[in-house]
Amino acid sequence: EETGDEDGYEYGKGNFTEHACRYCGVSNPACVVRCNVPSCRKWFCNSRGNTSGSHIVNHLVRAKHKEVCLHKDSPLGETILECYNCGCRNVFLLGFISAKTESVVVLLCREPCLSVNALKDMNWDLSQWCPLIDDRCFLQWLVKVPSEQEQLRARQISAQQINKVEELWKTNPDASLEDLEKPGVDDEPQPVALKYEDAYQYQNVFAPLIKLEADYDKMMKESQSKDNVTIRWDIGLNKKRVAYFVFPKEDNELRLVPGDELRLRYSGDAAHPAWQSVGHVIKLTAQEEVALELRASQGVPVDVNHGFSVDFVWKSTSFDRMQGAMKTFAVDETSVSGYIYHHLLGHEVEIQMVRNSLPRRFGAPGLPELNASQVFAVKSVLQKPISLIQGPPGTGKTVTSAAIVYHMAKQGQGQVLVCAPSNVAVDQLAEKISATGLKVVRLCAKSREAVSSPVEHLTLHYQVRHLDTSDKSELHKLQQLKDEQGELSSSDEKKYKALKRATEREITQSADVICCTCVGAGDPRLANFRFRQVLIDESTQATEPECLIPLVLGAKQVILVGDHCQLGPVIMCKKAARAGLAQSLFERLVLLGVKPIRLQVQYRMHPSLSEFPSNSFYEGTLQNGVTINERLSSGIDFPWPVPNRPMFFYVQMGQEEISASGTSYLNRTEAANVEKIVTSFLRSGVVPSQIGVITPYEGQRAYIVNYMSRNGALRQQLYKEIEVASVDSFQGREKDYIILSCVRSNEHQGIGFLNDPRRLNVALTRARYGIVILGNPKVLSKQPLWNGLLTHYKEHECLVEGPLNNLKQSMVQFQKPKKIYN
Amino acid sequence: DDEVHVRQMVAAVDPQEIANFDQELRAVVQESVEQRKLELRGRPTLNMMLPMNVFEGSTKDHHGRVVGGESGDEALDEELGGKEVQVKVLVKRGNKQQTKQMYIPRDSTLLQSAKQKEAAELEE
Ligand SMILES: [Zn+2]
Ligand SMILES: [Zn+2]
Ligand SMILES: [Zn+2]
Numbered sequence: 001e002e003t004g005d006e007d008g009y010e011y012g013k014g015n016f017t018e019h020a021c022r023y024c025g026v027s028n029p030a031c032v033v034r035c036n037v038p039s040c041r042k043w044f045c046n047s048r049g050n051t052s053g054s055h056i057v058n059h060l061v062r063a064k065h066k067e068v069c070l071h072k073d074s075p076l077g078e079t080i081l082e083c084y085n086c087g088c089r090n091v092f093l094l095g096f097i098s099a100k101t102e103s104v105v106v107l108l109c110r111e112p113c114l115s116v117n118a119l120k121d122m123n124w125d126l127s128q129w130c131p132l133i134d135d136r137c138f139l140q141w142l143v144k145v146p147s148e149q150e151q152l153r154a155r156q157i158s159a160q161q162i163n164k165v166e167e168l169w170k171t172n173p174d175a176s177l178e179d180l181e182k183p184g185v186d187d188e189p190q191p192v193a194l195k196y197e198d199a200y201q202y203q204n205v206f207a208p209l210i211k212l213e214a215d216y217d218k219m220m221k222e223s224q225s226k227d228n229v230t231i232r233w234d235i236g237l238n239k240k241r242v243a244y245f246v247f248p249k250e251d252n253e254l255r256l257v258p259g260d261e262l263r264l265r266y267s268g269d270a271a272h273p274a275w276q277s278v279g280h281v282i283k284l285t286a287q288e289e290v291a292l293e294l295r296a297s298q299g300v301p302v303d304v305n306h307g308f309s310v311d312f313v314w315k316s317t318s319f320d321r322m323q324g325a326m327k328t329f330a331v332d333e334t335s336v337s338g339y340i341y342h343h344l345l346g347h348e349v350e351i352q353m354v355r356n357s358l359p360r361r362f363g364a365p366g367l368p369e370l371n372a373s374q375v376f377a378v379k380s381v382l383q384k385p386i387s388l389i390q391g392p393p394g395t396g397k398t399v400t401s402a403a404i405v406y407h408m409a410k411q412g413q414g415q416v417l418v419c420a421p422s423n424v425a426v427d428q429l430a431e432k433i434s435a436t437g438l439k440v441v442r443l444c445a446k447s448r449e450a451v452s453s454p455v456e457h458l459t460l461h462y463q464v465r466h467l468d469t470s471d472k473s474e475l476h477k478l479q480q481l482k483d484e485q486g487e488l489s490s491s492d493e494k495k496y497k498a499l500k501r502a503t504e505r506e507i508t509q510s511a512d513v514i515c516c517t518c519v520g521a522g523d524p525r526l527a528n529f530r531f532r533q534v535l536i537d538e539s540t541q542a543t544e545p546e547c548l549i550p551l552v553l554g555a556k557q558v559i560l561v562g563d564h565c566q567l568g569p570v571i572m573c574k575k576a577a578r579a580g581l582a583q584s585l586f587e588r589l590v591l592l593g594v595k596p597i598r599l600q601v602q603y604r605m606h607p608s609l610s611e612f613p614s615n616s617f618y619e620g621t622l623q624n625g626v627t628i629n630e631r632l633s634s635g636i637d638f639p640w641p642v643p644n645r646p647m648f649f650y651v652q653m654g655q656e657e658i659s660a661s662g663t664s665y666l667n668r669t670e671a672a673n674v675e676k677i678v679t680s681f682l683r684s685g686v687v688p689s690q691i692g693v694i695t696p697y698e699g700q701r702a703y704i705v706n707y708m709s710r711n712g713a714l715r716q717q718l719y720k721e722i723e724v725a726s727v728d729s730f731q732g733r734e735k736d737y738i739i740l741s742c743v744r745s746n747e748h749q750g751i752g753f754l755n756d757p758r759r760l761n762v763a764l765t766r767a768r769y770g771i772v773i774l775g776n777p778k779v780l781s782k783q784p785l786w787n788g789l790l791t792h793y794k795e796h797e798c799l800v801e802g803p804l805n806n807l808k809q810s811m812v813q814f815q816k817p818k819k820i821y822n
Numbered sequence: 823d824d825e826v827h828v829r830q831m832v833a834a835v836d837p838q839e840i841a842n843f844d845q846e847l848r849a850v851v852q853e854s855v856e857q858r859k860l861e862l863r864g865r866p867t868l869n870m871m872l873p874m875n876v877f878e879g880s881t882k883d884h885h886g887r888v889v890g891g892e893s894g895d896e897a898l899d900e901e902l903g904g905k906e907v908q909v910k911v912l913v914k915r916g917n918k919q920q921t922k923q924m925y926i927p928r929d930s931t932l933l934q935s936a937k938q939k940e941a942a943e944l945e946e
Contacts, residue, residue: 050835052843061847066854075924079913085870087914092854096932099912105932106870106912111858118868130932136840136847141926159839 019071021045023055023162023177024154029073030144035059036067036080036089039173043071046143047151051159053136056143058159062166066090070143081132083109085116095131096139099124107132192544192580194591195346199330202345206326206545209581214319216573221312229308231264233300234291236282238450238483241294241302243279247310255729256281258451259423261313262292272301278313282450293450297486321522322545328552335552339385344551344585346592353383354557356411364406366435367399371625373600374400380597381559382407388586388596389561392618393765394604394734401537401561402432408533408557409438409512417531418515419550421542421569423448425732429537430455430515441511443520458515460525463507464500475499518542521550530554537561538732540584543569547585560586564596565617566762567731604734604768606631608645612792616785617761633769637684641800641807646770649793650677651777651801651810656745659699665752666699667743670774671707674741676804677772678722679713681737688721692735694763696727696753700743727753727763738767742775757785764789781814790814907933 019034020027026045033056034043040063044056051058060066067089072078082089088109097108108114114126132139146154161180168175189208196202232244243264247256256262260281268274279294294300328335335341342349362378363370370378377400381387391397401418408416418433420426426442431454434440442458444451449461456462465479478496482488488496504525508514516523518536531553539547540562546569551558564587571577590596598618602610603625614622633646641648654669674693681691695701701724708719723735740763744751753759764771777799780786791814793799800807906925913920926933 048835052835052840053847057847058843061843061850064850066850076911076913076922079915079922082914084912084914085868088858090854090858092851093858096911098932103908104910104912105926109858111855112862116868128932130930133847134931136843139930139932141924141930159836159843 019043021047021055021154023058023157023165024049024151026146026150026154028144028146028150029071030075031146031150032056033068033070033138033143035063035065036069037063037065040065040169042169045146045154046138046140047146047154048137049151049154049157051157051162054138054145055157056138057133057136058162059166060091062162063169066092074143076142081107083107083113085109085113088113091132095129096142097124097126097129189575189579191578192583192588193346194588197345199326199341199345203326203330206581207323209576209579210319210322210543210545212576213571213573213581214316216576217319218314218316220572221314225309225311227309228306229264229310230306231308232305233302236293236450239297239486240450241297241300242282243292243294243308244285244289245292245308245310246288247290256284256290258283259445259448261315261447262290263311263313264292264294265309265311266301266304266307267309269304269307272304273299275299275301280447280450283452318519318546321519321549322543324522325548325552326545329548332552334554336554337385337556340551340555340558343386343589346588352385354385356382358382359407359410362403362407364403364436366437367402367406367432368396370400370403371396371601373598374403377597377599378403378407385556386558386589386594387560388589388594389559390563390565390596390598391561392563392565392599392602392622393613393762394602395599395622396601396603397537397561397563397599398428398432400599401429401535401559402436404559405429405433405513405535406436406438408535411533413532413557415511415529415531416513417521417534417550417553418513418537419518419521419534420537420539421518421546422538422732423453423517425538426515426517426520427453427455430458433513433515434458438512439510440513440515441508443508443514443516443523443525445517445520445523460504460507464503467503467507475503518546518549521553526553532556535559535561540564540566540586541569541731542584543571543581544583544585544588560589562586564590565758567728567756567758570728601625605765606646606767606769608647608796609764609767609771612789613761613765616788617757631769633686635685636681638680638686638770639804639807640770641809642797645796645798647793647796648772648798648800648807649777649790650772650774650807651799651812652742652745652774653776653778654745656743659697659703664699665697665743666703667741667745668703668707670741670743671700671704672711673774673804674704674739675708675712675719677739678708678719680804682714682718686737688718690736690769691722691739692730692737692766693722693724693739693741694727694730694766695724695741695743696759696763697743698726700741701726704741727759730766731762734766734768736767736769738763738771740764740771740773740775742773742780745776745779747779751780751783751786754780754786755783760785760789777810777812777814782816782818784817787814787817905929909933 017027019029019032021032021044022042023044024047026032026047031045031047032043034041044059046054046056048054053061056068067080068091069080070076070078080089081091081094083094084106085108090109093109093111094107095110096105098104099106108129110129114129119126155177157177161177164180165175165177168180189212190205192205226247229245234242234244236242258281261278262281263276263278265276266272266274277294277296277300279292281290282293283291285291339349339352358379362375374396377389381389381404389397389400405416405418418429420429430440430442440458441460441463442455443460453459478488478492478499482496508525532555534550534555536547536550539560562584564584568582568584571582598621600621601623607624607628610622610624614620628644640646650673652670652673654667656665656667659666678691693704695704704724709716712719742754744754777790781790790799797809799810801810802808905928907928908923909926911922911924913922
């Protein structure tokens with residue numbers, strides 16, 4: 001059921017035989033030689049094409065490689081060319097000479113063997129030595145020049161291209177000439193634009209960026225192999241083998257997520273043969289332990305625990321689906337409505353209204369009452385083909401989205417597709433939509449079926465298993481058999497698959513709403529579905545091509561929900577990010593003049609905590625839906641400097657340090673004070689799950705976790721239950737109390753991650769009851785936004801120093817902010 | 823047509839580029855020679871064994887006829903001007919000597935010079 005698009009984009013690779021000339025593709029064994037430099041080993045032919053020297057000579061000169069080997073099917077067989085006397089292999093020194101008679105020939109180097117007196121004594125005429133490379137070619141009787149026919153069919157490579165590809169091989173020996181034509185290899189890729197002529201131009205811009213990101217992702221993940229891993233074996237509820245082990249995370253931001261595929265290997269010993277198996281990550285424990293469910297249960301060396309290796313198995317699926325969606329967008333007229341097509345490309349289009357009768361009330365059953373801005377949002381989006389909803393932190397965008405989906409589903413225009421980039425967001429939304437009474441199917445990637453989900457009962461795989469009708473008994477019987485035996489006979493397996501597919505289709509078709517990730521919308525199981533109405537939550541965290549996947553299934557009405565004042569999509573490849581891949585579709589539409597409808601009432605933060613974010617990020621429009629009284633920490637005895645203002649900036653002057661890995665930072669003083677604050681919260685009656693520690697650096701995160709569990713004044717277990725994580729991983733979530741450790745404390749350097757206003761916004765808006773920020777004001781105040789924050793805290797007498805039980809207002813001087821942030 | 827096309831391709835080579843490449847190539851050769859001189863101080867020695875059997879019978883066909891062919895082929899070859907000559911190439915694989923047969927155009931510089939030499943020797 002895979003669509004053709006899915007494997008289309010790798011086409012064209014590997015067309016050449018191994019010994020084809022890497023410049024022109026000629027592969028006649030009589031015409032090619034292999035460069036014998038171990039790191040190179042590339043084949044080249046002896047044709048000049050339209051360049052000055054033959055391809056092999058060109059390569060040897062450009063790359064400064066000097067040894068070659070003949071092809072095994074050439075007249076001399078697989079032979080490394082070397083001096084018959086001294087073994088010198090430098091082809092620039094070698095030449096043939098007749099040994100006494102014209103019919104016996106040897107290779108001899110010109111330095112020093114050509115001046116060996118003994119040879120003259122043997123009556124050899126050394127003046128007749130004939131260099132191997134003559135007229136910028138190898139001797140043509142040794143390595144044939146390809147025929148004209150062969151040359152004409154070959155790729156016509158220019159001297160410039162040769163120089164470029166040789167340059168490229170210095171860093172990437174496997175690069176092909178095709179890679180030269182792709183931007184991003186030797187120069188910056190074409191940046192994203194605001195408007196596009198057509199979907200082909202759009203594809204031309206985004207396809208290389210997605211490719212760059214995919215290559216980077218692959219390179220990074222595949223370099224994550226770990227040896228000497230210790231395994232703890234277990235058996236899952238589905239009787240599958242589960243391996244538990246610690247897979248330490250590096251500073252490079254690679255986060256394993258449930259559904260990732262890893263390969264577990266054992267090299268074997270006297271009692272066990274070598275073994276390997278692929279599995280899916282089904283969960284990550286708080287102790288950073290990975291649970292890997294193995295695909296095959298047979299032959300697992302369960303009596304061994306040590307000496308395993310783990311590799312990451314990279315999958316191109318998500319990137320392939322983005323490429324596929326862009327292609328569909330370009331070639332399939334029915335992929336989106338004309339209005340949406342032109343609108344997405346930034347063309348001027350006359351405003352259209354959707355002719356639908358509006359409901360009398362805009363709330364939905366099973367959901368909380370909507371506030372005025374939420375009602376306004378629901379009402380306006382129902383009438384427009386494209387709308388943006390901006391939901392600042394805690395403003396109830398999930399409820400609003402669910403209400404919109406409810407009303408769209410009731411309009412009878414077919415099934416509604418609901419997506420978000422992350423599984424967590426999809427689950428939350430699916431739950432809320434299901435609460436309105438609509439029939440929801442949550443479609444999960446096959447690799448995540450074993451991952452536990454709060455909305456398991458809504459997932460397609462669960463519903464297939466639990467569909468309770470008698471005509472499904474055959475499927476159930478086979479399922480049971482499969483569960484018990486681990487596998488089925490091939491005929492049963494065939495039957496099972498067909499029945500399962502039919503049941504899946506039946507359940508999916510009968511749903512009002514399908515919920516899945518953006519990438520999940522490209523699942524082959526949805527290939528024949530059409531969705532006129534699509535809502536994408538957290539759309540500001542998705543790249544454009546990712547957003548396109550759910551849209552090209554026939555969208556006529558699109559609602560993008562998000563907040564472009566919070567963090568955008570995570571792009572690992574800097575080149576792709578610089579070119580604009582990190583800009584979401586939502587943001588581009590804002591830049592094109594689409595005005596987002598803003599939800600204005602926040603229900604999360606203590607009013608004191610929302611004041612600064614509202615003023616700095618939302619033009620002061622954020623209203624409080626909670627009162628001070630609803631956010632009183634009653635019974636919690638914590639030394640807030642100003643009662644009724646559960647916030648303070650704790651001045652820290654400790655030095656930053658580079659972490660052991662050399663790629664991150666830590667700050668010991670801040671870490672020690674984080675522990676004191678945590679302990680003080682715990683002592684005053686706060687439980688660990690209420691506390692979140694945020695720090696932008698992995699080095700500091702690891703250090704804090706370690707420090708608290710070793711030096712914490714209370715029971716170790718309490719500290720282990722406290723979540724310590726990056727700003728990014730807290731996006732979309734909340735905690736009652738947040739402690740933010742800024743780390744950077746070097747007056748001569750920047751503040752790194754904290755420079756991004758969107759990251760600061762996210763960090764400041766996670767807490768419901770109280771926030772403590774630890775940092776060095778002297779360093780932070782150079783940045784205008786931080787300067788504003790520090791001034792705000794100072795004005796409210798919340799900028800403090802000294803021991804925690806005796807906090808005093810700090811008189812620390814701020815620096816002048818460098819430049820105005822725009 | 824093909825020929826025209828190929829000629830065009832050849833004509834397309836920029837003489838300046840050829841000159842530049844020639845210069846680079848000569849530089850690599852020069853560099854290699856100097857490097858060798860530095861590496862090998864002291865007198866070069868003869869360190870090779872020529873298996874004598876390769877020379878056996880070589881005088882018979884040193885006029886450049888294709889050896890081992892049927893007489894008919896020989897005639898044909900003669901008609902075409904005997905374009906190719908079979909030679910024995912001595913190569914080493916690791917430390918092992920091997921003799922390989924291959925054909926070399928009669929007009930190649932290698933054979934031309936060898937022939938001149940032999941002719942000169944005969945005259946003597
Ligand atoms: Zn090479
Ligand atoms: Zn070639
Ligand atoms: Zn030599």
